[in-house]
Amino acid sequence: xxxxxxxxxxxxxGEIAISxxxxxxxxxxxxxxxxxxxxxxxxxxxxxxxxxxxxxxxHAGARVTVTGERVTVAAGAIENAEAPYDLVKTxxxxxxxxxxxxxxxxxxxxxxPGGCAIGARPINLHVAGLEKLGAVIRQEHGYxxxxxxxxxxxxxxxxxxxxxxxxxxxxxxxxxxxxETVIYNAAREPEVVDLADLLVKMGANIEGAGTSxxxxxxxxxxxxxxxTIIADRIETGTFLIAGAITQGSLLLTGCEAEHxxxxxxxxxxxxxxxxxxxxxxxxxxxxxxxxxxxxxTEEHPGFATDLQAQFMALMTQAExxxxxTETIFENRFMHAxxxxxxxxxxxxxxxxxxxxxxxxLSGAQVIASDLRASASLVLAGLAAHGETLIDRVYHIDRGYxxxxxxxxxxGARITRVH
Ligand code: EPZ
Numbered sequence: 001x002x003x004x005x006x007x008x009x010x011x012x013x014g015e016i017a018i019s020x021x022x023x024x025x026x027x028x029x030x031x032x033x034x035x036x037x038x039x040x041x042x043x044x045x046x047x048x049x050x051x052x053x054x055x056x057x058x059h060a061g062a063r064v065t066v067t068g069e070r071v072t073v074a075a076g077a078i079e080n081a082e083a084p085y086d087l088v089k090t091x092x093x094x095x096x097x098x099x100x101x102x103x104x105x106x107x108x109x110x111x112x113p114g115g116c117a118i119g120a121r122p123i124n125l126h127v128a129g130l131e132k133l134g135a136v137i138r139q140e141h142g143y144x145x146x147x148x149x150x151x152x153x154x155x156x157x158x159x160x161x162x163x164x165x166x167x168x169x170x171x172x173x174x175x176x177x178x179x180e181t182v183i184y185n186a187a188r189e190p191e192v193v194d195l196a197d198l199l200v201k202m203g204a205n206i207e208g209a210g211t212s213x214x215x216x217x218x219x220x221x222x223x224x225x226x227x228t229i230i231a232d233r234i235e236t237g238t239f240l241i242a243g244a245i246t247q248g249s250l251l252l253t254g255c256e257a258e259h260x261x262x263x264x265x266x267x268x269x270x271x272x273x274x275x276x277x278x279x280x281x282x283x284x285x286x287x288x289x290x291x292x293x294x295x296x297t298e299e300h301p302g303f304a305t306d307l308q309a310q311f312m313a314l315m316t317q318a319e320x321x322x323x324x325t326e327t328i329f330e331n332r333f334m335h336a337x338x339x340x341x342x343x344x345x346x347x348x349x350x351x352x353x354x355x356x357x358x359x360x361l362s363g364a365q366v367i368a369s370d371l372r373a374s375a376s377l378v379l380a381g382l383a384a385h386g387e388t389l390i391d392r393v394y395h396i397d398r399g400y401x402x403x404x405x406x407x408x409x410x411g412a413r414i415t416r417v418h
Contacts, residue, residue, distance in 0.1 A: 002397075004390040004404060006381035007413035008363055011286065012248035014410035018236050018255040019045040019401040020069065020229035023306075024191040026093045027168040028198050028229060029053045032073035033060060033100040034172060035202055037224030044071045044229060045401040048394070052091040056083055060101070078105050085111040085142060091398070095123045096165055099173035102135050102146045110144050117370040119329035129157045129170040133177050154179035154218055162187050162299045167214070168195050174216040175204040183214040189300040190259045194230045201225035233259040235400060236282065237307040238375050240264075241314050242407065243284035244272035245383045250410060252282045262303045266311065269293040270318055292320030292357060297328050309335045309376035315355040316344040317383055324353040335373035338366040342380050342388065363388040368395045375400065382412055389417075 020043030030053065032039040044050055046069065054064045054071070061079030065072040081101040088094040088111035101108035113123060127137050127144065133152040138145055154177045157170060167187040172195075174181035186192070188210055196209030202225045205217040236255040243250035244267060257264065257276050264274050264282075270293045273285040292315060297305040305328040315322040316339060326332050336346045336353055342364045345356040363386035368374030374396035381388030393416070396403060404414045 001391065002393050003417045004378060004381070004393050005415050005417050006363070006378065006388045006390070008361070008382055008384035008386065008388060010246060010382070010411050010413055012242055012246045012250055012382070012407070012410040012412055015251045015253060016239050016406050016410060017253050018231045019043070021191060021194070021232040022047055022049055022399045024194040024229050025050055026053050027096050027165070027172070027191065027195045028227065029057060029071070029073065030096040030100050031172055031195060031198055031202070032057065032062065033075050033078065033097060034104055034176060035222040035224060036076050038072055038074040039202065039224050040226040041071045041073070042226070042228040043069050045069070045232065047401055048398045049091050049093065052087055053093070056087050056094055056097055059084065059087065060097070081105040081108045083110040088113055092121060093165060095126055096169055098126060098144065098146060099130065099169035099171070102130060102148055103152055103173045103176040106147065106149050106151065108146045112139060112142055112144055117334060118332040123166070125159055125161070125163045125166040126169045129159070129166060130173055132157045133173055133181065152177035154181040154216070156182045156184065158184035159186065161185070164189050164192065167192050171195060171199065171206070171214065171216065175199050175206070175218060175222065177218040179218055181216045181218070183216070184212065186212050186214045187299060188212060190230055190233065190256070198225065198227040201227055231255045231259070234304065234306045234372070236260060237263050237304070238310050238379070239406070240267055240272070240274065240282065240284045241310045241379055242382060244270070244286045244290070245314050245317055245379050247286035248410070249285050250283070251277070254280060255282050256280070257282055262301055263307055266293050266295050266303060270314065290314065290318035290358065292318045292322035292355070294323040296325040299328070305329060305332060306372050308332060309372040310379055312336065312346070312353060312355060313339060313376040313379040313383070316346070316357050316359055316361060316380065318357045320357065322355045322357070324355060326351050334369035335376040338369070338373070338377055339380055341366055342384055344380070360385065362386055365389045365391065368392045371395050371399045375403070378403065378407070378414070382407070
Protein backbone atom coordinates (compact mmCIF):
# COMPACT_ATOMS: atom_id res chain seq x y z
CA UNK A 1 0.00 0.00 0.00
CA UNK A 2 1.40 3.41 -0.98
CA UNK A 3 2.39 5.93 1.66
CA UNK A 4 3.37 9.60 1.58
CA UNK A 5 6.56 10.71 3.29
CA UNK A 6 6.58 14.43 4.11
CA UNK A 7 9.33 16.59 5.61
CA UNK A 8 7.42 19.53 7.02
CA UNK A 9 8.25 23.15 7.71
CA UNK A 10 8.81 24.44 4.17
CA UNK A 11 6.78 27.53 3.14
CA UNK A 12 5.24 26.70 -0.24
CA UNK A 13 5.71 29.16 -3.08
CA GLY A 14 4.69 29.09 -6.72
CA GLU A 15 1.79 28.28 -8.97
CA ILE A 16 -0.59 25.31 -9.05
CA ALA A 17 -3.07 24.52 -11.82
CA ILE A 18 -6.41 23.28 -10.51
CA SER A 19 -7.94 20.14 -12.05
CA UNK A 20 -11.52 19.48 -13.12
CA UNK A 21 -13.96 18.66 -10.31
CA UNK A 22 -14.20 14.97 -9.45
CA UNK A 23 -17.71 15.44 -8.07
CA UNK A 24 -18.82 17.08 -11.30
CA UNK A 25 -17.06 14.62 -13.59
CA UNK A 26 -18.77 11.64 -11.92
CA UNK A 27 -22.38 12.66 -12.70
CA UNK A 28 -21.28 13.96 -16.13
CA UNK A 29 -19.93 10.52 -16.99
CA UNK A 30 -23.12 8.86 -15.71
CA UNK A 31 -25.17 11.25 -17.87
CA UNK A 32 -23.48 9.82 -20.98
CA UNK A 33 -25.68 6.73 -20.49
CA UNK A 34 -28.70 8.85 -21.42
CA UNK A 35 -27.92 8.95 -25.15
CA UNK A 36 -26.79 6.56 -27.86
CA UNK A 37 -24.59 9.34 -29.32
CA UNK A 38 -21.02 10.05 -28.30
CA UNK A 39 -20.50 12.63 -25.54
CA UNK A 40 -17.11 14.33 -25.24
CA UNK A 41 -16.08 15.52 -21.79
CA UNK A 42 -13.00 17.67 -21.20
CA UNK A 43 -11.06 18.33 -18.01
CA UNK A 44 -11.89 14.96 -16.47
CA UNK A 45 -9.44 14.50 -13.58
CA UNK A 46 -7.52 11.21 -13.79
CA UNK A 47 -8.36 10.01 -10.27
CA UNK A 48 -9.40 6.59 -9.04
CA UNK A 49 -13.14 7.29 -8.59
CA UNK A 50 -13.26 8.43 -12.22
CA UNK A 51 -11.61 5.20 -13.38
CA UNK A 52 -14.22 3.29 -11.37
CA UNK A 53 -17.04 5.22 -13.07
CA UNK A 54 -15.46 4.54 -16.47
CA UNK A 55 -15.43 0.81 -15.63
CA UNK A 56 -19.10 1.04 -14.65
CA UNK A 57 -19.95 2.61 -18.02
CA UNK A 58 -17.98 -0.08 -19.84
CA HIS A 59 -19.77 -2.75 -17.84
CA ALA A 60 -23.05 -1.26 -19.04
CA GLY A 61 -21.82 -1.60 -22.63
CA ALA A 62 -20.50 1.89 -23.36
CA ARG A 63 -17.27 2.51 -25.28
CA VAL A 64 -15.02 4.80 -23.23
CA THR A 65 -12.01 6.47 -24.86
CA VAL A 66 -9.59 8.37 -22.66
CA THR A 67 -7.13 10.80 -24.24
CA GLY A 68 -5.42 12.73 -21.47
CA GLU A 69 -8.16 14.66 -19.69
CA ARG A 70 -10.62 14.21 -22.57
CA VAL A 71 -13.03 11.31 -22.20
CA THR A 72 -15.41 10.26 -24.95
CA VAL A 73 -18.28 7.97 -24.03
CA ALA A 74 -20.41 6.26 -26.66
CA ALA A 75 -23.25 4.30 -25.09
CA GLY A 76 -24.76 3.08 -28.39
CA ALA A 77 -26.53 0.17 -26.77
CA ILE A 78 -26.90 -0.66 -23.10
CA GLU A 79 -26.06 -4.33 -22.63
CA ASN A 80 -26.20 -4.46 -18.83
CA ALA A 81 -28.40 -1.99 -16.98
CA GLU A 82 -26.45 -2.88 -13.87
CA ALA A 83 -23.92 -1.55 -11.37
CA PRO A 84 -22.30 -4.63 -9.81
CA TYR A 85 -21.23 -4.95 -6.17
CA ASP A 86 -17.49 -5.09 -6.97
CA LEU A 87 -17.56 -1.57 -8.40
CA VAL A 88 -20.14 -0.04 -6.06
CA LYS A 89 -18.29 -1.21 -2.96
CA THR A 90 -15.27 0.90 -3.95
CA UNK A 91 -17.29 4.00 -4.81
CA UNK A 92 -20.64 5.03 -3.36
CA UNK A 93 -21.23 7.52 -6.18
CA UNK A 94 -21.96 4.47 -8.37
CA UNK A 95 -25.58 5.07 -7.38
CA UNK A 96 -25.44 7.93 -9.92
CA UNK A 97 -26.09 5.42 -12.72
CA UNK A 98 -29.45 4.43 -11.24
CA UNK A 99 -31.39 7.42 -12.62
CA UNK A 100 -29.87 7.40 -16.13
CA UNK A 101 -30.19 3.62 -16.55
CA UNK A 102 -33.84 3.45 -15.53
CA UNK A 103 -34.61 6.49 -17.71
CA UNK A 104 -32.88 5.03 -20.78
CA UNK A 105 -33.63 1.30 -20.40
CA UNK A 106 -36.76 1.20 -18.25
CA UNK A 107 -34.90 -0.87 -15.71
CA UNK A 108 -31.77 -0.82 -13.59
CA UNK A 109 -30.06 -3.03 -11.06
CA UNK A 110 -27.63 -1.28 -8.74
CA UNK A 111 -25.84 -2.79 -5.77
CA UNK A 112 -26.79 -1.05 -2.51
CA PRO A 113 -23.82 0.94 -1.24
CA GLY A 114 -22.81 -0.01 2.30
CA GLY A 115 -21.84 2.44 5.04
CA CYS A 116 -18.57 4.28 4.73
CA ALA A 117 -15.97 5.87 7.00
CA ILE A 118 -17.81 9.21 7.25
CA GLY A 119 -21.33 7.96 7.96
CA ALA A 120 -24.19 5.63 7.03
CA ARG A 121 -24.92 7.46 3.76
CA PRO A 122 -28.16 5.76 2.68
CA ILE A 123 -29.69 6.31 -0.79
CA ASN A 124 -33.32 6.17 0.33
CA LEU A 125 -33.95 9.67 -1.06
CA HIS A 126 -32.74 8.66 -4.54
CA VAL A 127 -35.14 5.71 -4.38
CA ALA A 128 -38.09 7.74 -3.10
CA GLY A 129 -37.58 10.31 -5.87
CA LEU A 130 -37.51 7.68 -8.61
CA GLU A 131 -40.64 6.06 -7.15
CA LYS A 132 -42.42 9.40 -7.49
CA LEU A 133 -41.50 9.30 -11.17
CA GLY A 134 -43.24 5.94 -11.41
CA ALA A 135 -40.37 3.49 -11.07
CA VAL A 136 -41.23 0.33 -9.18
CA ILE A 137 -38.35 -0.39 -6.86
CA ARG A 138 -37.52 -3.35 -4.70
CA GLN A 139 -34.44 -4.25 -2.77
CA GLU A 140 -33.29 -7.86 -2.91
CA HIS A 141 -30.02 -9.72 -2.42
CA GLY A 142 -28.13 -6.47 -1.82
CA TYR A 143 -29.37 -4.88 -5.03
CA UNK A 144 -31.86 -2.13 -5.81
CA UNK A 145 -33.96 -3.22 -8.77
CA UNK A 146 -35.87 -0.46 -10.48
CA UNK A 147 -38.40 -0.98 -13.25
CA UNK A 148 -40.35 1.44 -15.39
CA UNK A 149 -41.21 -0.63 -18.48
CA UNK A 150 -43.48 2.09 -19.90
CA UNK A 151 -41.08 4.92 -19.10
CA UNK A 152 -40.98 7.45 -16.27
CA UNK A 153 -43.66 10.10 -15.68
CA UNK A 154 -42.82 13.63 -14.52
CA UNK A 155 -43.87 14.42 -10.92
CA UNK A 156 -43.28 16.79 -8.02
CA UNK A 157 -40.52 15.60 -5.71
CA UNK A 158 -39.78 17.37 -2.44
CA UNK A 159 -36.61 16.01 -0.89
CA UNK A 160 -36.81 15.50 2.89
CA UNK A 161 -33.27 16.76 3.15
CA UNK A 162 -30.83 18.19 0.67
CA UNK A 163 -28.88 15.53 -1.19
CA UNK A 164 -26.30 16.30 -3.86
CA UNK A 165 -26.09 13.01 -5.77
CA UNK A 166 -29.80 12.41 -5.05
CA UNK A 167 -30.63 15.65 -6.87
CA UNK A 168 -28.29 14.68 -9.71
CA UNK A 169 -29.72 11.15 -9.99
CA UNK A 170 -33.27 12.47 -10.18
CA UNK A 171 -32.33 15.22 -12.64
CA UNK A 172 -30.88 12.57 -14.97
CA UNK A 173 -34.01 10.43 -14.64
CA UNK A 174 -36.40 13.34 -15.18
CA UNK A 175 -34.85 14.63 -18.41
CA UNK A 176 -36.29 11.63 -20.29
CA UNK A 177 -39.55 11.33 -18.29
CA UNK A 178 -42.90 12.25 -19.89
CA UNK A 179 -44.10 15.68 -18.79
CA GLU A 180 -42.82 18.01 -16.12
CA THR A 181 -40.83 17.20 -12.99
CA VAL A 182 -40.29 19.73 -10.24
CA ILE A 183 -37.60 19.04 -7.64
CA TYR A 184 -38.09 20.98 -4.40
CA ASN A 185 -35.35 21.34 -1.78
CA ALA A 186 -32.82 20.54 -4.51
CA ALA A 187 -29.08 20.75 -3.85
CA ARG A 188 -27.60 24.04 -5.11
CA GLU A 189 -24.00 22.84 -5.46
CA PRO A 190 -22.01 24.07 -8.50
CA GLU A 191 -21.70 20.41 -9.54
CA VAL A 192 -25.50 20.20 -9.93
CA VAL A 193 -25.40 23.30 -12.14
CA ASP A 194 -22.56 21.81 -14.21
CA LEU A 195 -24.56 18.62 -14.74
CA ALA A 196 -27.62 20.63 -15.79
CA ASP A 197 -25.45 22.60 -18.24
CA LEU A 198 -24.25 19.35 -19.82
CA LEU A 199 -27.78 17.91 -19.98
CA VAL A 200 -29.07 21.09 -21.65
CA LYS A 201 -26.29 20.78 -24.27
CA MET A 202 -27.55 17.22 -24.82
CA GLY A 203 -31.04 18.56 -25.53
CA ALA A 204 -32.67 18.53 -22.08
CA ASN A 205 -35.05 21.21 -20.89
CA ILE A 206 -34.08 22.34 -17.37
CA GLU A 207 -34.70 25.54 -15.42
CA GLY A 208 -33.60 26.59 -11.96
CA ALA A 209 -30.42 24.54 -11.47
CA GLY A 210 -28.43 26.30 -8.75
CA THR A 211 -31.62 27.21 -6.87
CA SER A 212 -33.64 24.96 -4.58
CA UNK A 213 -36.41 24.45 -7.15
CA UNK A 214 -35.50 22.76 -10.44
CA UNK A 215 -38.07 22.33 -13.23
CA UNK A 216 -37.46 19.74 -15.90
CA UNK A 217 -39.63 19.24 -18.99
CA UNK A 218 -38.94 15.74 -20.25
CA UNK A 219 -37.87 15.16 -23.87
CA UNK A 220 -38.10 11.95 -25.90
CA UNK A 221 -34.41 11.73 -26.68
CA UNK A 222 -31.06 13.30 -25.89
CA UNK A 223 -28.13 13.68 -28.27
CA UNK A 224 -24.33 13.94 -28.16
CA UNK A 225 -22.54 17.04 -26.85
CA UNK A 226 -19.19 18.44 -25.79
CA UNK A 227 -18.65 19.84 -22.34
CA THR A 228 -15.81 21.01 -20.11
CA ILE A 229 -16.01 20.17 -16.40
CA ILE A 230 -15.79 23.02 -13.83
CA ALA A 231 -12.80 23.54 -11.54
CA ASP A 232 -12.52 21.40 -8.44
CA ARG A 233 -13.47 23.74 -5.61
CA ILE A 234 -12.36 21.26 -2.93
CA GLU A 235 -8.91 20.88 -4.47
CA THR A 236 -8.76 24.69 -4.69
CA GLY A 237 -9.68 25.03 -1.01
CA THR A 238 -7.16 22.37 0.01
CA PHE A 239 -4.31 24.21 -1.76
CA LEU A 240 -5.41 27.57 -0.31
CA ILE A 241 -4.99 26.01 3.12
CA ALA A 242 -1.63 24.53 2.05
CA GLY A 243 -0.43 28.08 1.35
CA ALA A 244 -1.79 29.44 4.62
CA ILE A 245 -0.63 26.60 6.89
CA THR A 246 2.96 26.70 5.58
CA GLN A 247 3.11 30.54 5.75
CA GLY A 248 3.73 30.42 2.04
CA SER A 249 2.53 32.19 -1.07
CA LEU A 250 0.61 30.30 -3.76
CA LEU A 251 -1.12 31.30 -6.95
CA LEU A 252 -3.86 28.91 -8.05
CA THR A 253 -4.95 29.00 -11.67
CA GLY A 254 -8.00 27.65 -13.46
CA CYS A 255 -10.19 27.98 -10.35
CA GLU A 256 -13.54 29.58 -9.54
CA ALA A 257 -13.69 31.83 -6.48
CA GLU A 258 -17.47 32.18 -6.80
CA HIS A 259 -17.84 28.52 -5.75
CA UNK A 260 -15.91 29.06 -2.52
CA UNK A 261 -17.25 32.29 -1.01
CA UNK A 262 -18.14 30.93 2.46
CA UNK A 263 -14.81 29.12 2.70
CA UNK A 264 -12.76 32.12 1.54
CA UNK A 265 -14.50 34.32 4.12
CA UNK A 266 -13.45 31.93 6.90
CA UNK A 267 -9.88 31.67 5.63
CA UNK A 268 -9.75 35.44 5.50
CA UNK A 269 -11.15 35.63 9.05
CA UNK A 270 -8.36 33.29 10.14
CA UNK A 271 -5.76 35.77 8.89
CA UNK A 272 -4.74 34.32 5.53
CA UNK A 273 -4.69 36.90 2.78
CA UNK A 274 -6.72 35.80 -0.21
CA UNK A 275 -6.95 37.80 -3.43
CA UNK A 276 -8.11 37.28 -7.01
CA UNK A 277 -5.32 38.74 -9.14
CA UNK A 278 -7.14 37.84 -12.37
CA UNK A 279 -10.36 36.05 -13.25
CA UNK A 280 -9.96 32.31 -12.68
CA UNK A 281 -7.06 32.73 -10.26
CA UNK A 282 -6.69 32.93 -6.49
CA UNK A 283 -3.65 33.92 -4.48
CA UNK A 284 -3.05 33.02 -0.84
CA UNK A 285 -0.43 34.75 1.24
CA UNK A 286 0.36 33.23 4.62
CA UNK A 287 2.81 34.74 7.03
CA UNK A 288 0.54 36.60 9.43
CA UNK A 289 -0.39 34.99 12.74
CA UNK A 290 -3.39 32.72 12.27
CA UNK A 291 -6.50 33.29 14.42
CA UNK A 292 -9.15 30.73 15.39
CA UNK A 293 -12.50 30.98 13.65
CA UNK A 294 -15.55 28.78 14.20
CA UNK A 295 -17.06 26.98 11.25
CA UNK A 296 -20.25 25.00 10.72
CA THR A 297 -20.56 22.84 7.64
CA GLU A 298 -23.62 23.42 5.49
CA GLU A 299 -24.97 22.63 2.08
CA HIS A 300 -23.84 25.00 -0.69
CA PRO A 301 -23.48 27.99 -0.58
CA GLY A 302 -22.41 27.35 3.02
CA PHE A 303 -19.06 26.01 4.22
CA ALA A 304 -18.51 22.65 2.47
CA THR A 305 -18.21 19.50 4.57
CA ASP A 306 -15.55 18.37 2.09
CA LEU A 307 -13.25 21.13 3.41
CA GLN A 308 -13.92 20.59 7.11
CA ALA A 309 -11.03 18.19 7.75
CA GLN A 310 -8.52 20.42 5.97
CA PHE A 311 -9.77 23.49 7.87
CA MET A 312 -9.33 21.61 11.14
CA ALA A 313 -5.65 21.05 10.26
CA LEU A 314 -5.33 24.82 9.75
CA MET A 315 -7.03 25.58 13.07
CA THR A 316 -4.44 23.52 14.96
CA GLN A 317 -2.04 26.32 13.93
CA ALA A 318 -4.32 29.24 14.90
CA GLU A 319 -4.32 31.16 18.20
CA UNK A 320 -7.38 30.47 20.34
CA UNK A 321 -10.16 27.90 20.34
CA UNK A 322 -12.02 27.07 17.15
CA UNK A 323 -15.33 25.22 17.30
CA UNK A 324 -15.92 23.13 14.20
CA THR A 325 -19.44 21.77 13.82
CA GLU A 326 -20.18 19.04 11.26
CA THR A 327 -23.84 18.95 10.25
CA ILE A 328 -23.80 16.89 7.04
CA PHE A 329 -22.21 13.58 8.05
CA GLU A 330 -22.38 11.91 11.45
CA ASN A 331 -18.85 10.53 11.62
CA ARG A 332 -16.56 12.89 9.82
CA PHE A 333 -13.95 13.54 12.50
CA MET A 334 -11.64 10.56 12.03
CA HIS A 335 -8.79 12.90 11.11
CA ALA A 336 -9.02 14.58 14.54
CA UNK A 337 -7.57 11.54 16.27
CA UNK A 338 -4.68 11.34 13.82
CA UNK A 339 -4.05 15.10 14.09
CA UNK A 340 -3.90 14.61 17.87
CA UNK A 341 -1.14 12.03 17.32
CA UNK A 342 0.83 14.83 15.69
CA UNK A 343 0.39 17.07 18.74
CA UNK A 344 -2.91 18.85 18.01
CA UNK A 345 -5.17 19.65 20.95
CA UNK A 346 -8.67 18.61 19.85
CA UNK A 347 -11.68 17.63 21.94
CA UNK A 348 -14.61 15.91 20.26
CA UNK A 349 -18.17 16.25 21.55
CA UNK A 350 -20.70 14.68 19.23
CA UNK A 351 -20.87 16.75 16.09
CA UNK A 352 -18.50 19.40 17.46
CA UNK A 353 -14.73 19.55 17.60
CA UNK A 354 -12.95 22.05 19.81
CA UNK A 355 -9.51 22.81 18.44
CA UNK A 356 -7.16 24.68 20.76
CA UNK A 357 -4.18 26.27 19.07
CA UNK A 358 -1.60 27.07 18.21
CA UNK A 359 0.08 23.76 19.09
CA UNK A 360 3.30 22.94 17.30
CA LEU A 361 2.81 19.78 15.24
CA SER A 362 5.47 17.13 15.07
CA GLY A 363 5.76 14.57 12.29
CA ALA A 364 4.40 11.11 13.07
CA GLN A 365 3.11 7.95 11.43
CA VAL A 366 -0.59 8.41 10.72
CA ILE A 367 -3.33 6.61 8.84
CA ALA A 368 -5.65 8.14 6.27
CA SER A 369 -9.26 7.10 6.88
CA ASP A 370 -11.10 8.77 3.99
CA LEU A 371 -10.47 11.11 1.10
CA ARG A 372 -10.63 14.51 2.79
CA ALA A 373 -9.19 13.22 6.08
CA SER A 374 -6.12 12.19 4.09
CA ALA A 375 -5.82 15.70 2.71
CA SER A 376 -5.94 17.15 6.22
CA LEU A 377 -3.08 14.87 7.27
CA VAL A 378 -1.02 15.98 4.27
CA LEU A 379 -1.61 19.61 5.28
CA ALA A 380 -0.65 18.87 8.90
CA GLY A 381 2.46 17.05 7.64
CA LEU A 382 3.47 20.11 5.60
CA ALA A 383 3.25 22.28 8.73
CA ALA A 384 4.83 19.81 11.17
CA HIS A 385 8.44 19.60 12.32
CA GLY A 386 10.17 16.49 11.08
CA GLU A 387 8.87 13.57 9.08
CA THR A 388 5.27 12.46 8.65
CA LEU A 389 4.46 9.11 7.10
CA ILE A 390 0.85 8.79 5.93
CA ASP A 391 -0.43 5.29 5.36
CA ARG A 392 -3.35 4.24 3.10
CA VAL A 393 -3.04 7.12 0.67
CA TYR A 394 -5.22 5.16 -1.74
CA HIS A 395 -7.98 7.22 -0.14
CA ILE A 396 -6.41 10.43 -1.45
CA ASP A 397 -5.88 8.89 -4.89
CA ARG A 398 -9.67 8.50 -5.15
CA GLY A 399 -10.16 12.23 -5.51
CA TYR A 400 -6.97 14.31 -5.81
CA UNK A 401 -5.15 14.50 -9.12
CA UNK A 402 -1.39 13.92 -8.45
CA UNK A 403 -1.48 15.88 -5.19
CA UNK A 404 2.11 14.99 -4.30
CA UNK A 405 3.43 16.19 -7.69
CA UNK A 406 1.48 19.45 -7.47
CA UNK A 407 2.77 20.11 -3.94
CA UNK A 408 6.36 19.12 -4.78
CA UNK A 409 6.31 21.58 -7.65
CA UNK A 410 5.78 24.45 -5.17
CA GLY A 411 8.53 23.30 -2.85
CA ALA A 412 6.93 20.68 -0.59
CA ARG A 413 9.19 17.82 0.39
CA ILE A 414 6.72 15.02 -0.24
CA THR A 415 7.35 11.66 -1.86
CA ARG A 416 5.25 8.59 -2.55
CA VAL A 417 6.63 5.42 -1.04
CA HIS A 418 5.53 2.18 -2.69
C1 EPZ B 1 -21.87 14.30 -2.27
O1 EPZ B 1 -22.15 13.06 -1.64
C2 EPZ B 1 -20.39 14.31 -2.56
N1 EPZ B 1 -20.08 13.20 -3.44
C3 EPZ B 1 -19.62 14.20 -1.26
O2 EPZ B 1 -18.25 14.32 -1.57
C4 EPZ B 1 -20.01 15.35 -0.32
O3 EPZ B 1 -19.39 15.19 0.92
C5 EPZ B 1 -21.53 15.36 -0.13
O4 EPZ B 1 -22.20 15.39 -1.42
C6 EPZ B 1 -22.02 16.55 0.67
O5 EPZ B 1 -21.63 17.74 0.06
C7 EPZ B 1 -20.25 13.35 -4.76
O6 EPZ B 1 -20.70 14.38 -5.26
C8 EPZ B 1 -19.89 12.20 -5.63
P1 EPZ B 1 -25.57 13.84 0.13
P2 EPZ B 1 -23.66 12.56 -1.47
O7 EPZ B 1 -26.53 12.88 -0.50
O8 EPZ B 1 -24.45 13.06 -2.60
C9 EPZ B 1 -28.01 12.05 3.80
C10 EPZ B 1 -15.94 13.83 -1.25
O9 EPZ B 1 -15.13 13.87 -0.29
N2 EPZ B 1 -28.75 11.26 2.80
O10 EPZ B 1 -25.66 15.26 -0.23
O11 EPZ B 1 -23.60 11.11 -1.23
C11 EPZ B 1 -26.54 11.64 3.87
O12 EPZ B 1 -26.35 10.49 4.68
C12 EPZ B 1 -17.34 13.38 -1.02
O13 EPZ B 1 -15.64 14.12 -2.43
C13 EPZ B 1 -29.80 10.48 3.18
O14 EPZ B 1 -30.15 10.40 4.36
O15 EPZ B 1 -24.08 13.32 -0.17
C14 EPZ B 1 -25.89 12.88 4.40
O16 EPZ B 1 -26.01 12.92 5.80
C15 EPZ B 1 -17.57 12.50 0.10
N3 EPZ B 1 -30.46 9.74 2.22
C16 EPZ B 1 -26.72 14.00 3.78
O17 EPZ B 1 -27.97 13.38 3.38
C17 EPZ B 1 -30.11 9.79 0.91
O18 EPZ B 1 -30.75 9.10 0.09
C18 EPZ B 1 -26.13 14.66 2.56
O19 EPZ B 1 -25.62 13.66 1.68
C19 EPZ B 1 -29.04 10.60 0.53
C20 EPZ B 1 -28.37 11.34 1.48
